[in-house]
Amino acid sequence: MSEIVWLDGQFLPRDEARIAVDDRGFIFGDGIYEVTRCVDGRLFEGRRHLVRMHAGLEGIRIAATHLPSDAELLALHHELLARNGLTVGQATVYLQITRGAAPRAHQFPAGDVRPTLFLSATRITPAESLRATGARAVLLPDLRWARCDLKTVNLLGAVLAKQRAVEAGAQEAVLHRDGVVTEGSITNVFGVLDGVVRTHPVGTRILRGVTRDVTLELLHAMGQPVEERALLVEELPLVSELFYTSTTQDAMPIVLLDERVIGDGTPGPVARRLGAAFAAALTDPARLT
Numbered sequence: 001m002s003e004i005v006w007l008d009g010q011f012l013p014r015d016e017a018r019i020a021v022d023d024r025g026f027i028f029g030d031g032i033y034e035v036t037r038c039v040d041g042r043l044f045e046g047r048r049h050l051v052r053m054h055a056g057l058e059g060i061r062i063a064a065t066h067l068p069s070d071a072e073l074l075a076l077h078h079e080l081l082a083r084n085g086l087t088v089g090q091a092t093v094y095l096q097i098t099r100g101a102a103p104r105a106h107q108f109p110a111g112d113v114r115p116t117l118f119l120s121a122t123r124i125t126p127a128e129s130l131r132a133t134g135a136r137a138v139l140l141p142d143l144r145w146a147r148c149d150l151k152t153v154n155l156l157g158a159v160l161a162k163q164r165a166v167e168a169g170a171q172e173a174v175l176h177r178d179g180v181v182t183e184g185s186i187t188n189v190f191g192v193l194d195g196v197v198r199t200h201p202v203g204t205r206i207l208r209g210v211t212r213d214v215t216l217e218l219l220h221a222m223g224q225p226v227e228e229r230a231l232l233v234e235e236l237p238l239v240s241e242l243f244y245t246s247t248t249q250d251a252m253p254i255v256l257l258d259e260r261v262i263g264d265g266t267p268g269p270v271a272r273r274l275g276a277a278f279a280a281a282l283t284d285p286a287r288l289t
């Protein structure tokens with residue numbers, strides 16, 4: 001069965017989907033995206049992804065006028081999953097909205113340019129084998145811009161960091177700026193210090209991950225002390241656990257940061273409890289749309 005995507009008002013086979021060379025997403029990276037986890041055809045925390053999508057649209061000033069309503073977008077996600085045979089098992093839906101196609105000029109195009117809307121769906125295999133052993137990460141300077149809270153398709157900072165990680169045989173890069181651990185290249189980062197789970201507070205230096213918010217809720221429900229206070233680079237040698245969170249990874253323990261072994265080199269108790277809590281959360285009807 002050929003993969004079906006949604007582009008500008010229609011479902012079509014992936015290899016027939018075409019965007020204009022003038023699309024501002026292609027030319028300027030002028031757009032936003034979302035990646036939503038789906039379980040048996042339903043969206044995990046779908047409403048939160050829509051809220052963040054709207055914040056992103058407002059943040060880069062793309063009007064929602066020509067875009068489908070939230071109800072229509074949810075229906076599109078559901079139909080896309082169905083058309084791709086993804087109503088059983090786990091998948092992600094990728095959504096991208098750009099400012100549309102217009103002759104190249106940096107300022108917004110004049111007139112009523114329609115945003116480009118693209119969605120695709122992919123089957124995923126949850127990363128359980130890596131979760132069992134724990135992941136490796138590298139520590140790198142955060143070279144990204146000053147609005148990391150916006151989930152824009154300008155991802156060169158993430159691309160370069162992730163490539164460095166992969167070249168080092170690692171799965172993720174942990175980024176730091178001004179002596180502070182911000183987040184991962186495509187994840188949020190948490191550490192356990194003196195029994196307290198710490199993560200960077202929301203603000204312009206990190207993306208407010210949907211999984212980050214769920215993680216905080218699960219930790220609170222476990223009675224685990226948590227502080228939204230950034231870890232300092234100089235505190236990294238003291239952490240008993242480190243883990244990263246994202247839509248596709250849930251909470252992934254880091255057991256090696258550069259050459260430094262974290263804890264005893266195996267996934268720690270907080271990450272293991274979170275792994276079990278996520279497994280339950282993913283089938284919690286209250287979190288599925």
Ligand code: PDD
Pocket residue numbers: 035158183184185186187188206207208209210211212245246247248
């Ligand atoms: N990345 N921080 C950054 C910089 C990210 O790119 C992501 C997500 C996250 C985690 O957000 P969430 O929990 O909502 O997935 C944090 C996605 C998955 C990606 O770029 O593919």
